[in-house]
Amino acid sequence: MGVGDLINRFIEKALFTDFVKGLTVTLKYNVSRSITMQYPDKEKWIPYRRWRGLHTLNRDEKGRELCVACELCSKSCPTGCITVIPMEDDTGRGISDRVARVWKIDLVRCLFCGLCEDACPTRALRLGREYELSCTDLSCSVRQREELLQPQSIPETLEGGVVAAAKFVRTPESIRVAADLGKTKKRRL
Ligand code: SF4
Numbered sequence: 093m094g095v096g097d098l099i100n101r102f103i104e105k106a107l108f109t110d111f112v113k114g115l116t117v118t119l120k121y122n123v124s125r126s127i128t129m130q131y132p133d134k135e136k137w138i139p140y141r142r143w144r145g146l147h148t149l150n151r152d153e154k155g156r157e158l159c160v161a162c163e164l165c166s167k168s169c170p171t172g173c174i175t176v177i178p179m180e181d182d183t184g185r186g187i188s189d190r191v192a193r194v195w196k197i198d199l200v201r202c203l204f205c206g207l208c209e210d211a212c213p214t215r216a217l218r219l220g221r222e223y224e225l226s227c228t229d230l231s232c233s234v235r236q237r238e239e240l241l242q243p244q245s246i247p248e249t250l251e252g253g254v255v256a257a258a259k260f261v262r263t264p265e266s267i268r269v270a271a272d273l274g275k276t277k278k279r280r281l
Pocket residue numbers: 168169170171172173174197201202203204205206207208209
């Protein structure tokens with residue numbers, strides 16, 4: 093270490109340079125906006141469209157089920173957590189005469205890898221944006237076709253990546269906290 097470096101270090105110590113630098117960082121965070129989210133009672137995160145959450149089974153514009161019970165999703169799943177049992181149906185329920193009598197998924201074993209979605213030839217199967225999937229017993233981890241065919245709470249067209257205000261919604265079984273999609277704001281997370 094040369095004489096110049098020694099003089100520089102002496103000046104830095106004399107002027108408390110490191111202390112001032114640290115204090116500047118602290119003051120900067122004191123006056124910046126908080127990014128803490130008041131989840132889940134006041135705010136809910138709306139994920140981006142690329143999010144891989146709870147599976148959805150979809151319909152065409154005429155309301156017919158797109159799933160043709162080909163079982164490709166089940167065969168491509170690395171954990172074997174999808175069960176598909178096909179049946180014949182000529183009532184127009186689906187886009188073909190082959191529909192799913194049973195389509196269920198065990199979320200405890202699901203990796204949310206999206207391979208099933210990629211394998212689906214009719215785009216019936218999509219991974220949606222529902223992420224609140226915890227439950228208190230194993231039976232509620234199995235989701236059935238009837239539930240997955242219900243309209244999604246977050247429309248596919250909504251871009252996401254925003255924070256929505258939370259609102260209480262009363263259902264026959266309980267009261268739950270849902271996102272109010274009419275009141276959203278951008279926030280850097
Ligand atoms: S996301 Fe992956 S692990 Fe989950 S059901 Fe689909 S293929 Fe199986």
